Amino acid sequence: MRRARPTGEVTALVLAALADRDRHGYAILEEVRAMSGGRVSLGTGTLYGALERLTEQGWIEVSSEQVVEGRLRRSYRITGNGRAVLADEISRQEQWVSAARARLAGAG
Amino acid sequence: MLPRRAEFALRAFPKRFRSARADEMRGVFADAADAGDTTLFGPRALVDLVVSGWGERLRTRPPVRTFLAYRLFERRLPEPYHRWMFDDVGSNWYFCRRFAWSILPTVITYVAMSSLLGLWPVVAPVVLGWLGAVVVVSILSVFFDIGAGHRRRMLARHGYDAERRWSSPPAVGSVAAAPPPPSAYAAAPWCGSLGLALLAAGGAGGLVLWWPSLTPHVQVGVVEISRSVDHTRAVAIAGTVAAAVVGIAGIALLGRLRARFVFDALPQGAAERSLPMTFVPAGVVVAMGAMSMLPITPMVLAAALVVLGGGAPLLLALAVTATRRARRDEGSLWVVFGARRVGADARNPADLR
Secondary structure, three states, rough: OOOOOOHHHHHHHHHHHOOOEEHHHHHHHHHHHHHHHHHHHOOOHHHHHHHHHHHHHHOOOEEEEEEEEEEEEEEEEOOOHHHHHHHHHHHHHHHHHHHHHHHHHHHO | OOOOOHHHHHHOOOHHHHHHHHHHHHHHHHHHHHHHOOOOOOOHHHHHHHHHHHHHHHHHOOOOHHHHHHHHHHHOOHHHHHHHHHHHHHOOHHHHHHHHHHHHHHHHHHHHHHOOOOOOOOOOOOHHHHHHHHHHHHHHHHHHHOOOOHHHHHHHOOOOOOOOOOOOOOOOOOOOOOOOHHHHHHHHHHHHHHHHHHHHHHHHHHHHHHHHOOOOOOEEEEEEEOOOOOOOHHHHHHHHHHHHHHHHHHHHHHHHHHHHHHHOOOOOOOOOHHHHHHHHHHHHHHHHHOOOOOOOOOHHHHHHHHHHHHHHHHHHHHHHHHHHHHHHHHHOOHHHOOOOOOOOOOOOOOOOO
C-alpha cells in the first residue's frame, strides 16, 4: 500500500478536515478556513484538484452522494491509509516545530 | 446559477474532470452564494480555477515519450492514460492535432533542407507551390484516414468496442487490454509523412540544382527581397540525392510495412482495420491530380510522378487485396466506410454507452 507523505499543505489540510467526520466540498472549505484561523482559504479549483488526487491515491473516498435543492453534494471520508499518511505528516511537522522551538528558546 | 466567468473558468479543467466533478463544483458555488461567502467569486478565485484546471491537465497527460509514441506511431497508451485518450479522440480538435503532428516532420525537414541549400528564409514562389502541394497531400491523407473511422480504430486499438461512443469514458481498468497492434502498421503514418517531407525537400533541392540561375524572391508589400543562390553545386547535388534516396526509401518502407501487415499479420476477421490505410495512397493520387493544376513547372511535376509512381502500384495492389479480404470476411464493402464493427479484438464494456 502506498504510504508516501503528503506533498503540501493543501493535502494535509484536506485530510485533517476529514479526520473527524465526513464532509462535502463546501464544508471542507469552511473547515480548512476554521482550522487555519482564516489564514488559508482554498479556492474551488485547488480543493477539487486535491480531492481528485487524494481519491486516486486512495487516501479519501466518496462516502455518500445526494442531490440537495438541485445541487449535487458528494461527501468524502478519509480512509485508513489516509489516516496513516496524516499521522506521518503530523509527526513530521511536530518534529521540526519542536526543533525550531528549542533553537528559538536557546537563542533567547 | 454559476456566473458566466466562473463557468468559463471551469473549462480550464479537462473534459473528463468536468464530466465527473463540474456539477459538484457548481453545488459548492451555490452553497457559497447562499452563505454570503464572496471569496469564491473574486478574481483570485477565478485565477485559482484556471491554474488548477491547467495543473490537472498537465498532471494527467501522458509523459512526453509516451505521448510522442502515441501521436507519431499510434502506440497504445498505458491504461492510466485511457481517460486522457478518450478526451483526445473525442475532441473537436482531434483532426487538427493529427494534421499538425503529421506535417511536423514535413515542416522540419523542409526548413532544414532549405537552410542547407541557402533558400531559407527567402521562399521562391515555385518552391512554395511545391510545399503547398505537400500540405495538400498531408491534409488529404489525414482527412481520408479520419474519415474512414480513425477514431474507431484508435478506440479498438485500446481494447474498446469501436462501435460505441467515446463521449462516455469507461472506468479505468474495467476493460481487458487488446493485443498490441503490429508496430509496422503503427509506424505507417509517420513514415508516410516523413517520406513526403523528404520528397518535398528533394524537389526543392532539385529545382535549385537544375536551374542555377533561379533567384528566389518574395514580395512583402512594396519591398522585394531577393538574393542569389550561393550554394556550391556539390552540396546541392549531395543534398538532393540524399533527400531523394531517403524519400524513395520512405515510400518503399511504407509500402513494405503495409504489405507485411496486410499479407502476413492480418488477423482473421479484422481486414477492415487495414482498409483505411488504403485511403492514404488514394489521397496521394487525388493530390497529384490537384498538383498538376498548380502553377508549378512540368519538370517538378514529372519528378514527383517518377518518385511517387514507384510506390503507387504496390499501394494500389494492397488496396485491392484488402478490399477482397474485407468482402470475404464481412461480406460487404460498407466496412470500408467504417459502418461495420471494427476490429475482431474489440471488447464490449458494459459501462460504455
